[in-house]
Amino acid sequence: MIQNLKLYFYCSRLIIRGSMLHRFSFFAGIIGQWLGYGATYFSLYVMVSQFGTLENWTAPEVLFMYAFNMLSYSLAASVFFKPCTRLPMRIRNGEFDISLTRPVNTLFYELCIGYNFVYIGHFILSVVIIATFSQNIDLEFSLKNIIFFIIMLISAVLLQSAFLLLSSVASFFFLNNNPVMDFMLKETKRFINYPICIYWDIIQIILTIFVPAAFISYYPVKAILGKEDNSIFSSSISYFSPIISLVIFLISIYIWKLGLSKYKSTGS
Amino acid sequence: MDSYLCLFIKSFKSQMVYRLSTIFKLMSSSLILLVQISLWSSLIKSGVKNDITMEDMNVFIIINLFVSSLTNINIAVEIESEVREGSVALYLIKPLSFHLYWLYTSFGKTAYRTLVGVFPVIIFSFFFSGISLPNQKIYLLFFFISLVLGMLIMFELTYVVGLLAFWVQRTWYLSWYLTAGTVFFGGTVVPIWFYPQFMKNISYVLPFRYISFESTNFYLEKTSIQNGLLILAISLIWFIILYFSGKSLWKIVRKKLMINGG
Numbered sequence: 001m002i003q004n005l006k007l008y009f010y011c012s013r014l015i016i017r018g019s020m021l022h023r024f025s026f027f028a029g030i031i032g033q034w035l036g037y038g039a040t041y042f043s044l045y046v047m048v049s050q051f052g053t054l055e056n057w058t059a060p061e062v063l064f065m066y067a068f069n070m071l072s073y074s075l076a077a078s079v080f081f082k083p084c085t086r087l088p089m090r091i092r093n094g095e096f097d098i099s100l101t102r103p104v105n106t107l108f109y110e111l112c113i114g115y116n117f118v119y120i121g122h123f124i125l126s127v128v129i130i131a132t133f134s135q136n137i138d139l140e141f142s143l144k145n146i147i148f149f150i151i152m153l154i155s156a157v158l159l160q161s162a163f164l165l166l167s168s169v170a171s172f173f174f175l176n177n178n179p180v181m182d183f184m185l186k187e188t189k190r191f192i193n194y195p196i197c198i199y200w201d202i203i204q205i206i207l208t209i210f211v212p213a214a215f216i217s218y219y220p221v222k223a224i225l226g227k228e229d230n231s232i233f234s235s236s237i238s239y240f241s242p243i244i245s246l247v248i249f250l251i252s253i254y255i256w257k258l259g260l261s262k263y264k265s266t267g268s
Numbered sequence: 269m270d271s272y273l274c275l276f277i278k279s280f281k282s283q284m285v286y287r288l289s290t291i292f293k294l295m296s297s298s299l300i301l302l303v304q305i306s307l308w309s310s311l312i313k314s315g316v317k318n319d320i321t322m323e324d325m326n327v328f329i330i331i332n333l334f335v336s337s338l339t340n341i342n343i344a345v346e347i348e349s350e351v352r353e354g355s356v357a358l359y360l361i362k363p364l365s366f367h368l369y370w371l372y373t374s375f376g377k378t379a380y381r382t383l384v385g386v387f388p389v390i391i392f393s394f395f396f397s398g399i400s401l402p403n404q405k406i407y408l409l410f411f412f413i414s415l416v417l418g419m420l421i422m423f424e425l426t427y428v429v430g431l432l433a434f435w436v437q438r439t440w441y442l443s444w445y446l447t448a449g450t451v452f453f454g455g456t457v458v459p460i461w462f463y464p465q466f467m468k469n470i471s472y473v474l475p476f477r478y479i480s481f482e483s484t485n486f487y488l489e490k491t492s493i494q495n496g497l498l499i500l501a502i503s504l505i506w507f508i509i510l511y512f513s514g515k516s517l518w519k520i521v522r523k524k525l526m527i528n529g530g
Contacts, residue, residue, distance in 0.1 A: 052314045198306045
């Protein structure tokens with residue numbers, strides 16, 4: 001286990017160094033991302049504060065949730081984005097078969113070579129937003145709160161990773177991603193930028209039970225803030241986020257391994 | 269002129285291959301609409317601001333979807349790869365202008381994408397929500413002129429960014445700055461009516477609000493006719509500025525290509 005971690009950190013260090021080769025465009029890109037997403041945060045803040053609240057969520061709370069979403073995504077995507085989105089292409093052109101010949105677990109190898117450092121911009125921005133707005137929402141900087149936050153964050157990262165994994169699994173069976181799965185997993189993410197209590201009941205049900213994207217940011221943040229609003233589900237299910245995310249993550253790993261065992265190479 | 273129209277039609281037709289992705293684009297557009305309408309009806313429930321009613325917002329969301337889709341032109345990436353690989357040189361021997369080639373091709377693409385992927389949703393919303401065309405028909409004219417100018421401005425902006433690839437190699441980070449400008453000052457995420465005054469003032473002198481926001485504003489008849497003419501004039505000026513910037517950049521690229529041999 002320790003050996004694997006050491007290997008992973010070694011690989012990601014190499015990749016980080018590679019990304020920093022073109023210093024200027026790297027930093028210019030990071031600043032561009034900050035401006036681009038900063039603009040979105042700004043617009044969101046203007047929008048909600050003009051009207052006071054969004055279904056009992058104040059502007060700082062809405063931004064906190066948006067930033068939490070971005071934070072969990074940046075952590076999950078830096079590890080899983082490249083391996084998952086490149087999988088169909090790598091299977092098609094035969095590169096994936098190389099991963100099968102390595103003396104480590106195939107998925108682990110894919111993760112090692114797929115680390116993506118570009119998300120550091122998202123990471124820093126979301127941490128800054130969370131730190132800034134925690135003050136506005138009476139979130140005490142106590143040890144208990146910090147630990148709780150970290151638990152919820154890990155839960156969110158696991159669920160984000162599960163979504164990424166599941167969207168790529170179809171390429172083991174067909175040569176491409178299943179467009180329906182892709183669509184479901186991507187489009188539901190669109191809804192969780194805002195507290196789901198603003199949507200119709202049926203959408204809340206879909207986002208909680210069928211494609212549980214709401215457990216990525218809405219329910220964890222609701223638990224962190226101890227928020228009450230008029231969503232159709234009781235607030236207590238927010239506290240189950242870590243269990244639900246862990247279960248879904250383990251299921252996605254299992255399905256990935258299942259797909260791998262059924263995998264027949266394209267033979268090129 | 270004929271050959272360029274052919275380019276438009278070809279580019280338009282070439283998108284027909286992506287049948288499945290068009291269906292998904294339709295569903296995607298519907299979901300975007302759903303999110304926006306849920307968001308704004310929850311917001312406006314807390315209180316009406318700046319005389320903007322839910323009817324106004326409904327119209328804004330629907331028309332904005334249409335206009336944003338049509339002005340969603342970004343040729344920076346395509347031009348960047350042509351400039352970096354040197355295939356730009358091929359255009360020097362072809363009997364057509366690089367600039368116009370990309371203009372008609374990108375317009376063809378965006379027209380198809382909007383017509384098939386967004387327009388049906390708009391028509392459906394028209395029936396469902398009972399919104400209608402503007403009362404004074406002059407605003408409809410303003411709407412169309414502003415729409416075309418908006419598309420041209422967006423095209424020229426990304427054209428210039430793409431050409432800059434000749435100097436900066438990779439333009440992906442420039443696109444982020446463009447996005448930032450459009451979100452900050454373009455009024456598509458949040459209508460500019462809700463902005464603080466100093467942001468509103470800055471947005472008037474930048475090209476971003478003239479890309480899609482002003483067209484939607486015209487449709488909602490929120491601008492007086494006098495101001496409307498001023499807005500159209502500023503849009504035209506921005507287009508001219510960007511057009512000549514693009515032209516000069518292209519001249520420089522051509523010269524450099526011919527001197528260095530590609």
